[in-house]
Amino acid sequence: MALLEIRDLSVDYLMEGGRVHAVDHVSLSLEEGTSLGIVGESGSGKSTLGMAVLRLLDPGSASVTGSVRFDGEELLTMPEARLRQVRWQALAAVFQKSMNALSPVHRIGQQMADVYRLHHPEADKAACRARVLEVLRQVDLAERVYRLYPHELSGGMMQRVSIALSLLNHPKLVIFDEATTALDVITQGQILKEIQRLEKELGLTRMMITHDISVVATSCTHVAVLYAGRLMEVGPAASVLRHPAHPYTAGLMAAFPSLTGEKKPLQGIPGSLPDLTQTIPGCVFAPRCPYATEACRSAQPALEQVEPGWQAACCHRLGEVKDHG
């Protein structure tokens, strides 16, 4: 059984006079011990998907339908009391701006101990301190960080503190939402290595939301490509990124510097995202796709198997694109 099973998930943001279809009938699953990178350009629905899984969207401004099963339990209809036990414990998250997650006027150790005590009311002061020091060590931070304030840490140290916070309650799944984006490449590389080490040591499963394909290529076992809220392609990262079956994935790869060192001119994808307040009957990528035909504009293509465990959402001309890939 998959640890996370997303079925037919849709998210509409409710605006005055209309709806923005941010995520459109997405289905994905994440097996225990694997790491799934979610990629796509800004506005593709990646972060909305993560927020919907964490049930962090305000029901007054977003309508969420479909199903999100985590470890066998439905999250979308889970009672609040149970959700509080699951979220931030079995299911944790690390966001981009770690500074925002920390109080600037309290020491790191104190605020982490407070978070731990909230979920473990039986733990005394010594037990809270011991657990905080343990997770700080796990992310390679010195014991002295316990006594420091957030402004005394570098960006990389802050992000390590955020990762330590997410590990406090022994989660099974951690969602990283652009968690390494603001870091310089050296620190980003170090933190990605730490994350992979922790995964092995602690048996974590990871969802990595990022616009940076190199993050997925170097640290994820699987990749899902979103465009305009729809799932375009999903499968093993090495296969999908080397031989993309979907024209949008191929376009993303052509716009990204080669990961193997070979020099080639970068090519952008012409055009821009469609208006997500409109219902698009056919393939949502058709206005930008070099292979588009009339058929693409009239019927929304379904996910098709490229190989076992690898699906490309859709292309009416899948075989042709693969042959040229």
Ligand code: SF4
């Ligand atoms: Fe391009 Fe048509 Fe495939 Fe859409 S369905 S990606 S428009 S070829």
